[in-house]
Amino acid sequence: xxxxxxxxITTFIYLLCMAFxxxxxxxxxxxxxxxxxxxxxxxxxxxxxxxxxxWYESYKIGYGHIPLxxxxxxxxxxxxxxxxxxxxxxxxxxxxxxxxxxxxxxxISMAYASLSPxxxxxxQPLVPALQSNWLTYHVMTCFIAYSAFAVSFGSSIVYxxxxxxxxxxxxxxxxxxxxxxxxxxxxxxxxAIGFLLLGIGIITGAVWANYAWGTYxxxxxxxxxxxxxxFIYAAFIHARLTRGWRGKKAAIISIVGFLSVLFTFxxxxxxxxxxHSYA
Amino acid sequence: MTAQKxxxxxSSVWKLIISIRLTIALLIILSAVCIIGTVVPxxxxxxxxxxxxxxxxxxxxxxxxCTDLYHAWWFITLMGVFSLNLTACxxxxxxxxxxxxxxSNPVISEDHAKELLCSKKFTFDKTxxxxxxxxxxxxxxxxxxxxxxxxxxxxxxxxEKGRLSPLAFYLTHAGILIIIIGVLIGAxxxxxxxxxxxxxxxxxxxxxxxxxxEVIPFELRCDKFEITFYENNMPKDYKSKLxxxxxxxxxxxxxxxxxxxxxxxxxxxxxxxxxTGNNSSSAVLLSIHPIAEKGEVQYRASVGxxxxxxxxxxxxxxxxxxxxxxxxxxxxxxxxxxxxxNPAVQLTLTPENGKPYQVWVFAKFPDFHKRxxxxxxxxxxxxFPTYYTGLQVAKDPGVLTVWAGCLxxxxxxxxxxxxxxxxxxxTLTVKENSVQxxxxxxxxxxxxxxxxxxxxxxxxxxTTGKLK
Numbered sequence: 001x002x003x004x005x006x007x008x009i010t011t012f013i014y015l016l017c018m019a020f021x022x023x024x025x026x027x028x029x030x031x032x033x034x035x036x037x038x039x040x041x042x043x044x045x046x047x048x049x050x051x052x053x054x055w056y057e058s059y060k061i062g063y064g065h066i067p068l069x070x071x072x073x074x075x076x077x078x079x080x081x082x083x084x085x086x087x088x089x090x091x092x093x094x095x096x097x098x099x100x101x102x103x104x105x106x107x108i109s110m111a112y113a114s115l116s117p118x119x120x121x122x123x124q125p126l127v128p129a130l131q132s133n134w135l136t137y138h139v140m141t142c143f144i145a146y147s148a149f150a151v152s153f154g155s156s157i158v159y160x161x162x163x164x165x166x167x168x169x170x171x172x173x174x175x176x177x178x179x180x181x182x183x184x185x186x187x188x189x190x191x192a193i194g195f196l197l198l199g200i201g202i203i204t205g206a207v208w209a210n211y212a213w214g215t216y217x218x219x220x221x222x223x224x225x226x227x228x229x230x231f232i233y234a235a236f237i238h239a240r241l242t243r244g245w246r247g248k249k250a251a252i253i254s255i256v257g258f259l260s261v262l263f264t265f266x267x268x269x270x271x272x273x274x275x276h277s278y279a
Numbered sequence: 280m281t282a283q284k285x286x287x288x289x290s291s292v293w294k295l296i297i298s299i300r301l302t303i304a305l306l307i308i309l310s311a312v313c314i315i316g317t318v319v320p321x322x323x324x325x326x327x328x329x330x331x332x333x334x335x336x337x338x339x340x341x342x343x344x345c346t347d348l349y350h351a352w353w354f355i356t357l358m359g360v361f362s363l364n365l366t367a368c369x370x371x372x373x374x375x376x377x378x379x380x381x382x383s384n385p386v387i388s389e390d391h392a393k394e395l396l397c398s399k400k401f402t403f404d405k406t407x408x409x410x411x412x413x414x415x416x417x418x419x420x421x422x423x424x425x426x427x428x429x430x431x432x433x434x435x436x437x438x439e440k441g442r443l444s445p446l447a448f449y450l451t452h453a454g455i456l457i458i459i460i461g462v463l464i465g466a467x468x469x470x471x472x473x474x475x476x477x478x479x480x481x482x483x484x485x486x487x488x489x490x491x492x493e494v495i496p497f498e499l500r501c502d503k504f505e506i507t508f509y510e511n512n513m514p515k516d517y518k519s520k521l522x523x524x525x526x527x528x529x530x531x532x533x534x535x536x537x538x539x540x541x542x543x544x545x546x547x548x549x550x551x552x553x554x555t556g557n558n559s560s561s562a563v564l565l566s567i568h569p570i571a572e573k574g575e576v577q578y579r580a581s582v583g584x585x586x587x588x589x590x591x592x593x594x595x596x597x598x599x600x601x602x603x604x605x606x607x608x609x610x611x612x613x614x615x616x617x618x619x620x621n622p623a624v625q626l627t628l629t630p631e632n633g634k635p636y637q638v639w640v641f642a643k644f645p646d647f648h649k650r651x652x653x654x655x656x657x658x659x660x661x662x663f664p665t666y667y668t669g670l671q672v673a674k675d676p677g678v679l680t681v682w683a684g685c686l687x688x689x690x691x692x693x694x695x696x697x698x699x700x701x702x703x704x705x706t707l708t709v710k711e712n713s714v715q716x717x718x719x720x721x722x723x724x725x726x727x728x729x730x731x732x733x734x735x736x737x738x739x740x741x742t743t744g745k746l747k
Binding site (some may be wrong): 052193217224238 | 299300302303306307309313314316317318349413462470509511513514515516517536537538540547549550551652671672673675678681682685688689692693696697727
């Protein structure tokens with residue numbers, strides 16, 4: 001099917017972007033910058049087209065649903081939101097180095113989606129429980145939140161790498177990594193976005209559960225893990241706003257938070273059983 | 280304990296309760312506890328735990344409440360402390376917030392300006408009403424329409440936005456408290472399930488958390504249950520046509536499906552499962568003919584029904600139907616499961632002239648019933664099981680409160696992160712040959728961005744001042 005080929009090409013371009021970002025960091029050559037941006041945009045367009053065609057193809061088969069219904073579609077959509085959000089940040093803060101951390105994450109998830117034998121990439125019909133508009137609201141808000149946390153995770157890693165060596169004046173001039181101050185701001189802002197959207201994602205999930213199952217909260221492992229993640233970031237925000245935890249400490253909590261996001265998204269599906277067994 | 284000591288104790292407890300350290304600690308503890316709840320299966324029958332854990336581990340988990348963690352007394356206590364901490368912190372902050380949102384003086388002194396995030400000065404030759412209009416316009420474009428105060432030789436412009444932004448804190452935290460209140464109100468409701476065969480009606484709900492029944496103030500009848508499949512045999516839709524009856528009168532009929540429940544008198548009915556079973560309305564297809572003759576005649580009959588065989592006055596009654604035939608050690612017949620593994624039907628044959636006798640006819644063992652001197656040959660051709668619909672039933676009077684809390688909390692978080700109280704002052708002091716301008720500004724969030732924007736504004740104001 002066309003969508004699968006488009007998404008296969010997307011995976012390839014994202015891998016290329018990763019290589020570009022690495023060489024940008026390694027050779028410290030600003031000339032790369034335009035090529036990288038072009039590659040990212042191209043990859044993003046293929047990703048968009050792949051998702052759009054998959055959506056269209058699902059209608060052609062007669063199932064007709066947004067591509068958010070199984071692990072394959074989730075990983076592809078998640079890559080899409082992550083690249084979009086990352087690109088906005090790259091453009092807003094005029095920094096490129098972060099891409100060297102974001103694109104490995106995106107490429108791995110795309111490659112895993114296409115190649116893993118555990119993941120079916122055929123379009124499947126929706127089971128009755130998922131046939132609702134809440135699917136879109138709930139999953140989209142959660143995914144944008146996950147992407148925001150992924151960007152914050154990437155920035156935290158860069159922060160810790162950069163904070164390890166004190167840069168002298170000459171090095172600072174050639175420094176290709178963004179300044180600690182900017183990294184700290186990106187970490188905080190992306191967490192703020194993620195925290196709000198994960199909150200909305202949990203609420204839309206509760207509203208939907210109440211509508212479909214008659215109970216807004218059932219302590220299902222996925223629900224509980226999303227709450228744990230939300231608590232960790234709540235702790236981050238409180239520590240920062242009232243106790244002034246910035247810099248290294250904040251970066252470390254942000255990394256812990258992202259590990260919890262990963263467990264919420266993947267770990268729960270593979271290791272724990274529950275109501276969310278379909279996605 | 281002396282009075283002073285007692286006082287000291289109370290105040291240190293109070294200090295703990297209003298501390299954000301406690302909040303952070305509670306968030307971490309709650310997260311850790313919830314992790315246990317996702318790893319240890321919750322509310323499962325004992326046999327499930329015995330498969331995973333040793334007896335002593337199981338006893339430990341059971342005694343500490345880990346097998347029903349979210350209802351354990353200590354978990355509820357933790358949530359209680361969390362709510363208390365939240366309430367106390369919120370109340371404790373009121374005086375500070377009052378100060379934060381109190382009206383600012385539209386005129387700023389030089390000393391005060393120095394303490395603010397940004398303050399810069401410039402001088403220019405002469406002011407004019409045209410320039411003052413431009414200053415006002417620039418400020419309006421940058422932030423908000425300024426308040427202009429003229430006192431003696433001073434003209435002050437004051438512009439602000441988001442004065443109530445610090446209140447977002449209250450929205451967020453009040454929202455969370457309202458959610459908790461909604462959860463508590465929900466304890467006055469119930470959750471359970473009903474199984475209804477097509478045509479059956481009930482006014483009792485089996486409760487989930489106890490084995491008791493809840494009587495609802497009306498009857499619910501299932502008129503029809505339907506299931507459709509996709510081409511690959513995945514279920515596409517379950518639908519139940521339900522009718523609400525009050526005092527035997529039909530008041531409401533609705534076809535429900537997953538994601539589209541029935542709501543009546545505060546109680547919701549959700550399509551959650553279905554199954555097949557054999558009840559009084561199940562039917563069987565039998566083929567019966569005298570052994571001596573050829574040619575079969577088929578009869579369709581429900582359980583309990585009596586029919587007359589063709590060309591005779593002999594009658595057959597369908598006594599009962601077992602989908603998975605079994606005999607227990609006392610010789611009683613029973614069905615081993617709801618699955619049609621070994622369907623059997625018990626018939627009573629009453630010949631026109633003679634004694635009635637009973638036979639068991641098996642669908643999978645057509646010759647089993649045969650015996651000597653038998654007049655008829657029976658075949659159990661087919662079974663028409665009745666579908667039943669499984670409905671989740673919930674009454675939760677706290678649900679709207681929970682949603683209200685969620686809404687407040689979401690708005691609160693949005694305002695808390697993405698709005699800020701921003702203030703900018705511009706004071707022009709007219710001296711003999713020049714005008715001294717003082718620009719100052721402050722904000723409650725995103726200080727970096729604000730400072731950058733302030734510098735841009737300052738340059739614009741300076742340019743305006745230098746105009747001829």
